[in-house]
Amino acid sequence: xxxxxxxxxxxxxxxxxxxxxxxxxxxxxxxxxxxxxxxxxxxxxxxxxxxxxxxxxxxxxxxxxxxxxxxxxxxxxxxxxxxxxxxxxxxxxxxxxxxxxxxxxxxxxxxxxxxxxxxxxxxxxxxxxxxxxxxxxxxxxxxxxxxxxxxxxxxxxxxxxxxxxxxxxxxxxxxxxxxxxxxxxxxxxxxxxxxxxxxxxxxxxxxxxxxxxxxxxxxxxxxxxxxxxxxxxxxxxxxxxxxxxxxxxxxxxxxxxxxxxxxxxxxxxxxxxxxxxxxxxxxxxxxxxxxxxxxxxxxxxxxxxxxxxxxxxxxxxxxxxxxxxxxxxxxxxxxxxxxxxxxxxxxxxxxxxxxxxxxxxxxxxxxxxxxxxxxxxxxxxxxxxxxxxxxxxxxxxxxxxxxxxxxxxxxxxxxxxxxxxxxxxxxxxxxxxxxxxxxxxxxxxxxxxxxxxxxxxxxxxxxxxxxxxxxxxxxxxxxxxxxxxxxxxxxxxxxxxxxxxxxxxxxxxxxxxxxxxxxxxxxxxxxxxxxxxxxxxxxxxxxxxxxxxxxxxxxxxxxxxxxxxxxxxxxxxxxxxxxxxxxx
Amino acid sequence: xxxxxxxxxxxxxxxxxxxxxxxxxxxxxxxxxxxxxxxxxxxxxxxxxxxxxxxxxxxxxxxxxxxxxxxxxxxxxxxxxxxxxxxxxxxxxxxxxxxxxxxxxxxxxxxxxxxxxxxxxxxxxxxxxxxxxxxxxxxxxxxxxxxxxxxxxxxxxxxxxxxxxxxxxxxxxxxxxxxxxxxxxxxxxxxxxxxxxxxxxxxxxxxxxxxxxxxxxxxxxxxxxxxxxxxxxxxxxxxxxxxxxxxxxxxxxxxxxxxxxxxxxxxxxxxxxxxxxxxxxxxxxxxxxxxxxxxxxxxxxxxxxxxxxxxxxxxxxxxxxxxxxxxxxxxxxxxxxxxxxxxxxxxxxxxxxxxx
Numbered sequence: 035x036x037x038x039x040x041x042x043x044x045x046x047x048x049x050x051x052x053x054x055x056x057x058x059x060x061x062x063x064x065x066x067x068x069x070x071x072x073x074x075x076x077x078x079x080x081x082x083x084x085x086x087x088x089x090x091x092x093x094x095x096x097x098x099x100x101x102x103x104x105x106x107x108x109x110x111x112x113x114x115x116x117x118x119x120x121x122x123x124x125x126x127x128x129x130x131x132x133x134x135x136x137x138x139x140x141x142x143x144x145x146x147x148x149x150x151x152x153x154x155x156x157x158x159x160x161x162x163x164x165x166x167x168x169x170x171x172x173x174x175x176x177x178x179x180x181x182x183x184x185x186x187x188x189x190x191x192x193x194x195x196x197x198x199x200x201x202x203x204x205x206x207x208x209x210x211x212x213x214x215x216x217x218x219x220x221x222x223x224x225x226x227x228x229x230x231x232x233x234x235x236x237x238x239x240x241x242x243x244x245x246x247x248x249x250x251x252x253x254x255x256x257x258x259x260x261x262x263x264x265x266x267x268x269x270x271x272x273x274x275x276x277x278x279x280x281x282x283x284x285x286x287x288x289x290x291x292x293x294x295x296x297x298x299x300x301x302x303x304x305x306x307x308x309x310x311x312x313x314x315x316x317x318x319x320x321x322x323x324x325x326x327x328x329x330x331x332x333x334x335x336x337x338x339x340x341x342x343x344x345x346x347x348x349x350x351x352x353x354x355x356x357x358x359x360x361x362x363x364x365x366x367x368x369x370x371x372x373x374x375x376x377x378x379x380x381x382x383x384x385x386x387x388x389x390x391x392x393x394x395x396x397x398x399x400x401x402x403x404x405x406x407x408x409x410x411x412x413x414x415x416x417x418x419x420x421x422x423x424x425x426x427x428x429x430x431x432x433x434x435x436x437x438x439x440x441x442x443x444x445x446x447x448x449x450x451x452x453x454x455x456x457x458x459x460x461x462x463x464x465x466x467x468x469x470x471x472x473x474x475x476x477x478x479x480x481x482x483x484x485x486x487x488x489x490x491x492x493x494x495x496x497x498x499x500x501x502x503x504x505x506x507x508x509x510x511x512x513x514x515x516x517x518x519x520x521x522x523x524x525x526x527x528x529x530x531x532x533x534x535x536x537x538x539x540x541x542x543x544x545x546x547x548x549x550x551x552x553x554x555x556x557x558x559x560x561x562x563x564x565x566x567x568x569x570x571x572x573x574x575x576x577x578x579x580x581x582x583x584x585x586x587x588x589x590x591x592x593x594x595x596x597x598x599x600x601x602x603x604x605x606x607x608x609x610x611x612x613x614x615x616x617x618x
Numbered sequence: 619x620x621x622x623x624x625x626x627x628x629x630x631x632x633x634x635x636x637x638x639x640x641x642x643x644x645x646x647x648x649x650x651x652x653x654x655x656x657x658x659x660x661x662x663x664x665x666x667x668x669x670x671x672x673x674x675x676x677x678x679x680x681x682x683x684x685x686x687x688x689x690x691x692x693x694x695x696x697x698x699x700x701x702x703x704x705x706x707x708x709x710x711x712x713x714x715x716x717x718x719x720x721x722x723x724x725x726x727x728x729x730x731x732x733x734x735x736x737x738x739x740x741x742x743x744x745x746x747x748x749x750x751x752x753x754x755x756x757x758x759x760x761x762x763x764x765x766x767x768x769x770x771x772x773x774x775x776x777x778x779x780x781x782x783x784x785x786x787x788x789x790x791x792x793x794x795x796x797x798x799x800x801x802x803x804x805x806x807x808x809x810x811x812x813x814x815x816x817x818x819x820x821x822x823x824x825x826x827x828x829x830x831x832x833x834x835x836x837x838x839x840x841x842x843x844x845x846x847x848x849x850x851x852x853x854x855x856x857x858x859x860x861x862x863x864x865x866x867x868x869x870x871x872x873x874x875x876x877x878x879x880x881x882x883x884x885x886x887x888x889x890x891x892x893x894x895x896x897x898x899x900x901x902x903x904x905x906x907x908x909x910x911x912x913x914x915x916x917x918x919x920x921x922x923x924x925x926x927x928x929x930x931x932x933x934x935x936x937x938x939x940x941x942x943x944x945x946x947x948x949x950x951x952x953x954x955x956x957x958x959x960x961x962x963x964x965x966x967x968x969x970x971x972x973x974x
Binding site (some may be wrong): 176177178181182185186188189190358359361362364365366367368371372373374375376377378 | 729730847848849850851852853860881882884885887888889891892895
């Protein structure tokens with residue numbers, strides 16, 4: 035609810051118009067920020083529900099059926115389950131009047147209560163939304179619902195993941211560990227000891243694939259790659275003192291076994307005289323690790339180079355996405371600020387930073403960020419001693435059509451003319467899935483758009499009206515996502531990450547597939563890449579994205595894109611530290 | 619340097635709130651002396667001194683010099699009682715030599731220092747209105763402004779009194795009002811310590827109205843106040859620093875009002891969610907709904923009707939020094955005999971059929 039003196043006119047009506055219109059930016063030639071409030075052509079709508087003729091139950095039935103979620107309705111209404119009545123019939127005849135929700139994304143109570151005309155006509159609110167409200171830009175539920183939900187559910191990481199005493203684990207005998215390392219390290223052209231939060235060979239995700247690329251790139255040069263992950267994963271640094279501390283060791287991609295920091299440090303110190311001079315320590319992710327044993331490991335290896343990757347912002351806050359209360363990008367304010375005080379990560383941030391200061395104070399680290407956007411956030415938010423700080427991107431797009439005009443952008447004759455809009459990857463909040471669901475709730479069913487979700491696995495709750503396309507990037511199928519996006523001729527990828535992504539692989543995959551990207555201003559590398567390449571649109575918030583689609587600006591933008599060549603290519607990993615200039 | 623005492627009044631069921639208040643006052647105003655006025659007795663076995671160890675001073679109702687305090691206390695329900703002692707406690711603090719005394723409700727949390735904003739007013743008495751900007755939405759007018767007209771324009775969750783002549787004159791008047799009739803009886807134009815204060819800007823000189831939107835932020839003014847959190851970490855309300863927020867009826871109707879008036883102001887939800895987590899951290903050992911003075915000595919709950927009957931009858935007030943006693947010829951025995959319909963398990967008797 036807005037206040038009289040804040041965004042509301044004298045009649046209490048929320049203000050609209052230029053002052054309330056968030057900015058839309060793009061560097062694509064010919065782009066004009068034209069969020070036409072008149073709405074989509076082909077969607078003429080009277081001003082209010084008072085102008086509508088009351089529908090018959092059959093008309094309501096016909097309109098709402100495609101969007102009605104019978105399973106959800108039945109699960110939420112025990113009386114319907116027990117009545118034996120068809121859920122849709124129940125909704126049309128009784129449930130709507132009782133303000134029951136027809137699906138997960140439509141809040142009947144909110145809609146009816148916030149639209150006086152609908153309430154006074156006693157219309158089925160969902161029917162009204164579908165036939166009139168949506169085209170008028172009325173909200174199907176309270177805005178910022180995902181953030182609201184995140185705030186209500188947020189809890190301090192130590193409450194989610196309390197410290198536990200170490201459990202005895204079946205551990206490699208020291209002799210076996212020493213033997214395994216001795217067999218490989220002394221003869222190698224170089225040795226990297228790499229640290230991250232999990233076994234990259236077992237869990238496949240963006241960072242894991244990049245670490246795998248790094249390993250392969252080093253191996254290709256005859257260098258050995260020893261990787262360490264905590265045996266017990268955690269969302270925070272491991273508490274000090276828990277000893278022995280168990281870690282998984284992986285050598286050149288082959289699992290060695292569970293060992294301890296102490297045994298590893300001892301073995302590396304023993305082998306050191308026989309190790310090559312090119313030795314480095316690479317810190318990818320510290321979560322789950324203890325700081326003091328890492329310092330000891332560094333001392334045992336005595337590397338010529340030590341690198342800390344800003345793969346996320348764990349070096350600024352234990353909330354490594356910098357989402358205050360898991361909802362809003364915080365901007366990395368000083369610890370102890372009012373924002374930190376009310377944030378679920380605030381209390382633990384102090385101790386987290388104390389430990390990081392120990393590490394950065396003891397180990398001379400080169401800080402490497404995968405994008406200029408990430409480095410800018412890091413410089414602003416992290417106050418840690420370091421040798422140098424630089425940008426080294428994870429990957430780059432190699433375009434197949436180096437010359438413009440190589441491929442016509444327009445859809446082949448006979449294909450539908452709808453703009454193809456996609457969400458790519460795992461449906462997580464950090465990747466903007468809640469924002470995508472908001473957009474779907476507002477534009478789903480509009481003939482101008484066809485919606486897709488490209489993912490390895492279906493989401494827990496499929497979104498009606500969104501076509502699921504299986505696509506899984508694996509070490510042996512690195513181009514799978516790009517190829518799938520290209521095959522479906524995706525026009526716009528919604529990469530609505532609410533935090534400053536350090537390097538967003540899916541945004542690059544989308545661009546490599548010829549799609550343009552819709553990003554949020556706080557999206558870090560996503561927004562940066564969009565504006566740098568002219569391959570998309572950047573908006574202030576999700577409401578602006580919704581308006582972009584509802585107003586038809588998205589259609590006009592996609593047509594603008596179609597006027598030029600559809601440039602496609604493939605995303606090529608650079609091997610992270612293996613190609614870092616100045617590496618030992 | 620100005621000597622400031624900040625006090626709050628509560629029963630043990632609000633101990634966790636009082637602890638959060640104490641902690642936040644200590645952070646924002648470390649030089650203030652913080653006093654707890656406790657209108658309760660702890661459950662058997664509870665270490666009350668330990669529970670209240672963080673406060674600089676603890677005042678119990680027997681310390682306030684109220685004549686025949688048990689009989690007086692019985693006239694009040696829980697909220698009325700915790701409010702009624704505020705006047706006597708204010709006089710006591712002023713007599714202790716503090717330059718100014720500030721009352722804060724236990725369900726308030728202080729975020730930023732208040733010294734400057736209070737010094738700027740340079741007043742003998744400082745009040746905070748429930749609303750400082752008009753509402754236009756009918757529902758908001760009904761929930762907020764109409765409620766203020768009924769229950770009091772100023773929220774007495776905050777009150778500052780300076781130890782000067784005008785401040786002391788106000789404090790004496792206010793304490794007398796509370797001693798005589800600190801009741802939740804809006805039908806009689808009374809609402810605890812609050813409704814009568816509508817008169818104060820007219821009755822006393824040196825009264826200032828604190829209109830800073832960062833002060834006393836609560837669900838009854840969120841409709842016209844927007845909380846923002848900057849990238850610098852500063853929390854502001856309509857552009858002013860958030861100084862103190864009032865988490866009225868959290869967990870109850872306050873949550874409904876928060877939902878209604880915070881709307882999509884996610885930052886307001888963040889502040890309220892923080893307060894809920896702070897309360898949960900307290901792990902209060904006090905059983906829910908505990909109030910020693912809420913039951914007769916034999917464990918029978920005291921109802922509002924029993925209290926209202928008592929406070930309307932000077933003869934009963936004169937007759938029973940401690941109405942909670944149940945041995946011998948006490949109020950309980952008298953009630954059982956004269957008004958069995960008021961006793962638990964008995965259908966209520968309509969007023970016209972015999973309740974005096």
